[in-house]
Amino acid sequence: MLKTGLATSALALMLAAVPALAQDAAATAFEQAIGAPQPVKNYPAPWPLKNLIKDGVLTVGTTGASPPRTFVDPATSELTGSYVELFEKLAEDLGLEIEFVQLEWAGILPGLAAGRFDLACDGASWNPERLGSDQFLMTSPTGLNATVGITTKDSGVTSFEDVGDAVVGGVRGEIYFEGAKKALPEAETAEFPGLQESLMGLMNGQAGVIVMNLSNALNTLEESPVKDQLAMVGPALEVFPQSLCVNPNEPDLLVAVNTMLGNYRADGSLSALIGKYATSTAEVDLLNRIGY
Template identity: 35%
Template sequence: MENSMPSAHRLSRRVVTSAIALAMATAGFATTAFADFKDELLKNDTIVVGTTGTAPPFTMINDTGDLDGYDVALMKKVAEDLGVNVEFRQLDWSGLLPGLVADRFDVVASGVTRTKDRLASDDLIMLSPYIINGVAITKLASNDEISGWDDVCGKTVGVVRGSAEINLIRDSLPEGCLGTVKEYPGWTEMSLDLKNHRIDWMGMDYLGPSYLAAKDDSITVLSDVRSPKTQSLAVAPDDKELAEAIDALIAQYREDGTLNAMITEYFGQPVDFSKTPADPK
């Protein structure tokens, strides 16, 4: 990714009100650190969020045709607590982080894995963990040839284009084990190829496919989860005060149970944040 310069319309705004400062003080924030977060927004009083809408239940289109999911609910809660609006823009995963660098969004909310490179990058700001996950094998329930990681060597795997899972999977397998890798824009296209036997398995996280497999008897997710990882939100590199303000809320939500209430609602099971794995180095 290329580094982006802060846009003039971000830097020119000075529109923070005393009401917002008072609200943040009431919530226990250090208002002097966060007082100017609204100056950095792409649109006045609105956080612009990039998401896919195709990674259930992180981000998806629900039965009524509305954008929904864990990331969507979280960003609505964050915007409410910061006293601003939120606007979602949908894009394939492969375009989200480049779009963040190109100043198309303030935040990317789409199950972003906290990798070593992303944590160290100057192109984005990764926030602290909002969920604990890992990589797992998703396959057809009728496929008796795959019962664990030892059985995937040489077989064709589908992955989401630009996702972090393929490197986590590669690192967890013996050298030379990984077979042909096919990339897809999202779950819909990949699961269709799985059902049509164009791929043998899907290399994804554990929680998302588990949610989908609970609604589709033809697909199953194996319980052997590897490469424990954390995921969170990514913020534009020139939105430092916004990143600090949102991260303070995420920390609060971890402590007061708000995150686990949302996680249970969307994933059907809570996570134990006391077992959060260390950041990759």
């Protein structure tokens, strides 16, 4: 009986393993058949988009004040950056001309809701309110980001736990700043209209720490004229995916943009655009950690 029992158990284990082995073999064959990641090719060209603000034109709202994603090149006075090029690539691949509308961040999301742009946001962070909003639509992620701070090296602040009575500054309306207010409810705060103004506020003593996203912080520490006086404040208060935002009346544009973004992730062009302006492409390369 013992031998029979052992044989039966062994047979049961072997039979149970067959489906798993078959699945592994099928998965391997499927992967080999498909090959390396590749973009989707069967999409309309040009893509028929029904509710654009202007026929044949992709109207994009951007701050032009969030390097390295969007900024004005001081040498040419032209709008440039990784996300400016991303918007231009989207327009080209969708068969559209492009027109930028430059304004402060506080006006971007209301501008979408009011129908001023088709597309906007050089990386809007996800939260329940935004994902569930009827004022705009959010695309699939274009990158990961995090809330960090910048301070002066002589401030004595090395982490958010050291903030104490230091004034915490940030850009008016940005989710990173709003999140920092909630995380540091006792801190006095100072609002600024843009990133450069907040950095000036730090240097002239209006704020002891300025809050921003990690992408902007790394660029500031790399490119700012006063970078030798600056230090990072961490660890990050929050880590989150970011995406572009679409006019709520243009669900067909959302489908088109999501298709293109999937292609850019597959063929490496999204990572290449980020790497052209930033010291790291980790924000794109790590999207697979959240299923993209």
